Amino acid sequence: MNAEAINFVRRDMLAQEPPPGLQKGLGAWMKKNMFATPKDSVLTIIAFLILVWMVPPAVKWLFIDASWTGGGRGVCATVAQGGSQPEGWSGGCWAFVGAKFDQFLFGRYPVEERWRPILVGALFIALLIPMLMPKVPHKIINAILLFIALPIFAFVLLLGGVFGLVPVETPLWGGLMVTLILSFVGIAVSLPFGIVLALGRRSQMPVIRMICTIFIEIVRGIPLITVLFMASVMLPLFLPQGMTVDKFLRALIGVSFFASAYMAEVIRGGLQAIPKGQAEGADSLGLSYWHKMNLIILPQALKLVIPGIVNTFIGLFKDTSLVSIIGMFDLLGIVRLNFSDSNWASPVTPISGLIFAGFTFWIFCFGMSRYSGFMERLLDKGHKR
């Protein structure tokens, strides 16, 4: 090759041309994503019309017409209903939510003792956030504090009766506090127990395998609501008079059992997906059973079933509402209980309360869902697509 023979060699890059007008900007994006084909166009228009039909009235009801302040049903009822709003009015009754907000958080926990759940909540957040951030060191200390020290501390502090603390019995607990305690304990118990049960069900040892299988199948086969109801209504009949098992404890045990059984099956799904060669490889290295599981099998299996695990967590979080049938008031229960307060009885009170409860549940569930997505991306080294 002789460079002299070439008449022209461009030695620097051409400046980039802007894309043609039709390929950029909002118009092009809409053309590509919304009106690419006639079918797309029709669907886009229908979706747009549905939004126009739904969103403005919803915004109007939720925000513009809503009643934000006030001290009684009057602000949420029309004149004909005995209130102060104009005829035909309908809007969110956020004044109700505001007036009852403390109750929604703490139930009937005594007002002067509410610093206790607040302190527990603050500690919980302070320990949970570093636990959730992969880069923060000292995970083991953090986990011990969060899953062992904090529950013991919270139990003593919330229940009281020692160190000069006024005892606060569990029937007074309620609201979001109960929902969070139930689901935190359920989650913290179900993951390790679920792993143990799943391993047990795949064990070579017949007795262990049978025990785990029977536990899982029995617990999974009974509706939680039946167990709670039986524990609440029938149990006192069989126990000697005066002897009762705390309702909250019954609920805690019930919820934890159920979550463990479901969790075991989710994790077993992950274990089944690991090729046999992995275990054989570990065996050929001379690893013990627990080393094999801890170092080779479980990290892969758990990563695979993160969506399933979080699915169970979210289901568990929402299932805690079932405790309202045994006379405990979780967030949903206390919201519904307050519908019967005649000082706030109005046509829009129930729906406002339920929207609030639904929104609160959604925030927590959505948070769990987003975090699981983050973990999946973080851990997804081999299967990235």
Next chain:
Amino acid sequence: MTKMILAALAGAAVMAIGTQAASGATLDDVKAKGFVQCGVNSGLAGFSAPDASGNWSGLDVDYCKAVAAAVFGDATKVKFTPTSAKDRFPALQSGEVDVLTRNTTWTLNRDTALGFNFRAVNYYDGQGFMVRKGLEVKSALELSGAAVCVQSGTTTELNLADYFKANNLQYNPVVFEKLEEVNAAYDAGRCDVYTTDQSGLYSLRLTLAAPDDHIILPEIISKEPLGPAVRQGDDQWFDIVTWAHYAMINAEDFGITSANVEEMKKSPNPDIQRFLGVEADTKIGTDLGLTNDWAVNIIKAVGNYGESFDRNVGPSSPLKIERGLNALWSKGGIQYAPPVR
């Protein structure tokens, strides 16, 4: 169906164990544990509902406090167990609650087979119908073929069936477990007719979108004497619970209120002196197993019956229910208490 079987099973178990659980002096148990455990409704406006700070309040709640005041001289020594229509009876039978003050209708079956005792009636109710004005129905007899919203597990449900059967009318029951679900279903038009106790119709009207579009039909199809229930086999406790109510009625009769009870102690009227336990050598409380000032304690804690009614369901409450049958016998009602002597 499963629900019925469950309820039947629970009932059978209750009966099997009922007699055993009923023995033992409730008063001693209550004194030993230091509080009265009451079964209340898990949310019925005016009877037991949470107030602004989350404490239970209502007519039934006041009753429970009155019992605590009589026993301990302190109306705060109470604990409430919220119960649903179905699990209220097992709760009482099993001893989980000492007294059931949960707008429970006194019926022969409950008084006998279920093993309870009723005597005092703290609210005389009756079942009524509410319909939309648009239906142009003037009487319950024109309701043939109607869809009727009703709460399950209540005498309301049974009365409804009886009434339509007795009058050869067809109807379509739309059954819900929770009162608030029945309310929502009726307001949404799921059914043409709403039936429940009249006190319930009043609280329902507060939550309807257009209260003026609904009328309450003139027929009252049932007697619903609502009162506290206790287990059979403990007459002393039964007497205390019963006389807690009679004390409130008598207090209203005498014109004794929570405000003037201390002054009334100085009243020269021997009836009032006896009632308030200031008469010399009185055994008015010790006969019940209580202190002689038990009536004073009740009145100080919750007031007389009229005060409690007014505060919870009457003119001072949003419900604004008339006294009606619940007025004193001397004022055209049927609330009547035996003399304290």
